[in-house]
Amino acid sequence: MIPKPAASGQTMIEFKDVHKWYGDYHALRGISATIRAGEFFSLLGPSGCGKTTLLRTIAGFEGISEGVVLIDGKDATDIPPNKRPTNMVFQSYAIFPHLTVAQNVGFGLRKQRLAKADLDARVAEALEMVGLKGYGARAAHALSGGQRQRVALARALILKPKVLLLDEPLSALDKKMREQMQVELIKLQRQVGITFILVTHDQEEALVMSDRIAVMFEGEIAQLSDAETLYRRPNSRRVADFIGTMNFLPAEVISETAGSIEVEAQGFGRIHVDPKQAASEAPGKSASIGFRPETLTILHEGQQATDREVGAVIEEVVYYGDMTYYDVKIDGTQKMVRLSMRNVFGRPVLDRGARTRIAWSPGALVLFR
Amino acid sequence: MKRSARGAGTEASSGLLLVSPPAIYALVLLAAPLATIILYSFFTDGYLEVIREFTLANYWETWVNPLYRTVMLRSLLVSVLVTAATVLLAFPVAYFVSFHVDPSRKSLWLFLITIPFWTSYLIRVFLWKVILGYNGVVNSGLLSLGIIDEPLTFLLYNTNSVVITLAHAYAPFAILPIFVALEKIDRSLLEAGQDLGETKFATFCRVTLPLAMPGVVASVLIVFIPTIGDYVTPQLVGGPEGRMVANLIQLQYLRLDNYPLGSAIAVSAMGIVAIISLIFLGLTRRYLRAPK
Numbered sequence: 001m002i003p004k005p006a007a008s009g010q011t012m013i014e015f016k017d018v019h020k021w022y023g024d025y026h027a028l029r030g031i032s033a034t035i036r037a038g039e040f041f042s043l044l045g046p047s048g049c050g051k052t053t054l055l056r057t058i059a060g061f062e063g064i065s066e067g068v069v070l071i072d073g074k075d076a077t078d079i080p081p082n083k084r085p086t087n088m089v090f091q092s093y094a095i096f097p098h099l100t101v102a103q104n105v106g107f108g109l110r111k112q113r114l115a116k117a118d119l120d121a122r123v124a125e126a127l128e129m130v131g132l133k134g135y136g137a138r139a140a141h142a143l144s145g146g147q148r149q150r151v152a153l154a155r156a157l158i159l160k161p162k163v164l165l166l167d168e169p170l171s172a173l174d175k176k177m178r179e180q181m182q183v184e185l186i187k188l189q190r191q192v193g194i195t196f197i198l199v200t201h202d203q204e205e206a207l208v209m210s211d212r213i214a215v216m217f218e219g220e221i222a223q224l225s226d227a228e229t230l231y232r233r234p235n236s237r238r239v240a241d242f243i244g245t246m247n248f249l250p251a252e253v254i255s256e257t258a259g260s261i262e263v264e265a266q267g268f269g270r271i272h273v274d275p276k277q278a279a280s281e282a283p284g285k286s287a288s289i290g291f292r293p294e295t296l297t298i299l300h301e302g303q304q305a306t307d308r309e310v311g312a313v314i315e316e317v318v319y320y321g322d323m324t325y326y327d328v329k330i331d332g333t334q335k336m337v338r339l340s341m342r343n344v345f346g347r348p349v350l351d352r353g354a355r356t357r358i359a360w361s362p363g364a365l366v367l368f369r
Numbered sequence: 370m371k372r373s374a375r376g377a378g379t380e381a382s383s384g385l386l387l388v389s390p391p392a393i394y395a396l397v398l399l400a401a402p403l404a405t406i407i408l409y410s411f412f413t414d415g416y417l418e419v420i421r422e423f424t425l426a427n428y429w430e431t432w433v434n435p436l437y438r439t440v441m442l443r444s445l446l447v448s449v450l451v452t453a454a455t456v457l458l459a460f461p462v463a464y465f466v467s468f469h470v471d472p473s474r475k476s477l478w479l480f481l482i483t484i485p486f487w488t489s490y491l492i493r494v495f496l497w498k499v500i501l502g503y504n505g506v507v508n509s510g511l512l513s514l515g516i517i518d519e520p521l522t523f524l525l526y527n528t529n530s531v532v533i534t535l536a537h538a539y540a541p542f543a544i545l546p547i548f549v550a551l552e553k554i555d556r557s558l559l560e561a562g563q564d565l566g567e568t569k570f571a572t573f574c575r576v577t578l579p580l581a582m583p584g585v586v587a588s589v590l591i592v593f594i595p596t597i598g599d600y601v602t603p604q605l606v607g608g609p610e611g612r613m614v615a616n617l618i619q620l621q622y623l624r625l626d627n628y629p630l631g632s633a634i635a636v637s638a639m640g641i642v643a644i645i646s647l648i649f650l651g652l653t654r655r656y657l658r659a660p661k
Binding site for chain 2: 059060061080081082083086087088090091092094096097098107108110111155156159
């Protein structure tokens with residue numbers, strides 16, 4: 001992973017109990033969060049969760065029904081989009097089809113009344129920054145998807161905004177191009193030091209790029225944390241389900257003290273869980289134990305577990321080249337769980353129906369209750 | 370390779386087959402009469418017949434005789450005025466329907482815009498006569514309100530009435546192409562304009578208007594080309610000082626029995642329209658290039 005630039009810690013955007021109604025539809029339900037200056041922040045969630053609406057309240061395209069949005073300490077309610085220190089990269093890129101690349105990039109500079117030479121220099125500089133040196137004279141409609149996105153980036157960054165808003169900017173690109181652009185965006189953000197706010201439904205993209213991620217469901221922020229915490233300690237089953245793969249097995253809380261929770265987990269028996277590893281769930285739901293596919297190890301013959309082990313039967317094998325996914329049934333459970341193993345040199349791929357042993361450790365388990 | 374070549378051949382021949390009925394139609398009913406008229410315009414006018422003798426006298430007469438020149442210039446002026454009025458009034462209507470009407474109601478609005486077509490063109494022209502006449506709706510209305518003491522006479526039988534009537538008749542033709550062009554504009558482009566620091570009005574000037582130009586150009590041509598040769602409206606509401614070139618051609622053909630001169634005027638008018646249209650297209654070419 002590319003090291004992330006340190007955010008300065010100063011608040012750039014602040015949402016205070018923001019609500020948005022579309023008629024009867026409650027699109028944003030009390031959003032409160034702060035985004036720090038210089039941070040790469042992502043709004044992650046399924047479609048219809050309100051992430052784009054929230055982004056558009058920052059840009060000023062969407063008014064809010066209740067609450068306050070502060071941009072750089074100022075109440076933004078009455079500031080129109082053209083007066084805000086924010087610029088946006090639209091999902092469709094919104095490249096002006098009747099202008100050249102250079103005219104697109106220089107579009108927002110008209111107000112600054114620069115001399116022609118200065119304007120050209122600024123545009124050339126911005127194009128070079130996004131890797132489109134020498135493309136200025138091209139017609140905008142003749143560009144490829146990746147090039148359009150770069151033009152959109154240059155057009156926004158040339159105005160030196162305090163905040164750059166990115167609305168699913170990579171969703172229209174193919175996989176290879178997307179991965180390349182992720183890295184480029186991170187580098188670019190580090191280079192310019194501007195606060196980036198990214199909207200995405202792709203959890204992998206959010207994990208790769210962001211300093212912090214807000215996971216949204218149905219108009220609310222479900223969890224706001226850095227990528228690793230989000231992945232290792234999701235605060236609800238819903239977040240755990242949305243970010244990567246999480247296996248769940250039924251469990252029952254036996255007793256609870258300040259330092260430890262005693263749990264009877266199907267397949268794993270009685271274990272003690274650190275309260276830090278426990279996610280609170282809405283009351284009424286039964287408890288369960290969750291774990292990621294890679295946190296348990298399938299042992300090969302003769303190998304000893306470092307901590308504990310449990311027997312299992314392999315029900316399905318999915319070979320991915322670098323990885324193999326095994327759907328296994330742990331002894332004493334009815335539900336299939338998915339484990340993944342890296343296909344390191346010398347490790348045989350196991351067959352369907354084979355009996356095996358699985359090494360585990362209580363620290364890898366997350367309690368949901 | 371062979372197969373694809375043959376496939377292309379079949380496609381081309383079936384395409385040819387598809388266009389041939391209208392192509393034959395166009396050839397017989399458009400190209401042939403046109404060729405005849407052009408031919409006639411170079412013949413000499415006899416007493417009761419046309420003498421098939423090449424001459425340029427008809428064109429000389431058309432371009433030099435001050436009467437014909439006046440009528441031609443008036444026709445041009447009328448159609449320029451009609452085009453300007455129609456397109457300038459059509460743009461806000463098209464803009465309103467495209468940007469401010471709820472998408473589910475747009476087809477209803479377009480339907481309403483076409484309502485004038487439900488009445489015959491002739492009847493609509495007559496109705497303007499009723500509205501603008503000496504004892505017409507406007508005059509009697511203003512009289513009864515006491516705003517005027519005697520009926521206004523400048524309303525009917527002059528260039529004004531021709532412009533008003535034609536502008537009304539061609540309004541739907543102007544609205545629809547502009548509407549289509551506006552509909553094609555990606556709305557995020559307008560947000561982008563504002564996001565990049567421009568006011569709504571500046572965004573309109575820098576983004577909406579240039580992108581709507583193909584529609585505006587189409588509207589201008591659709592209104593300009595037919596209005597210059599309109600016959601019915603000047604005949605009915607134009608009076609002597611509202612006569613246009615089509616009336617003149619009719620006069621030559623049917624009253625004065627001078628086919629060659631009538632043809633020369635017709636061909637000249639056509640040439641002028643073609644040249645003006647081409648110049649206009651040339652001037653607006655840069656807006657028409659960018660595909661969406």
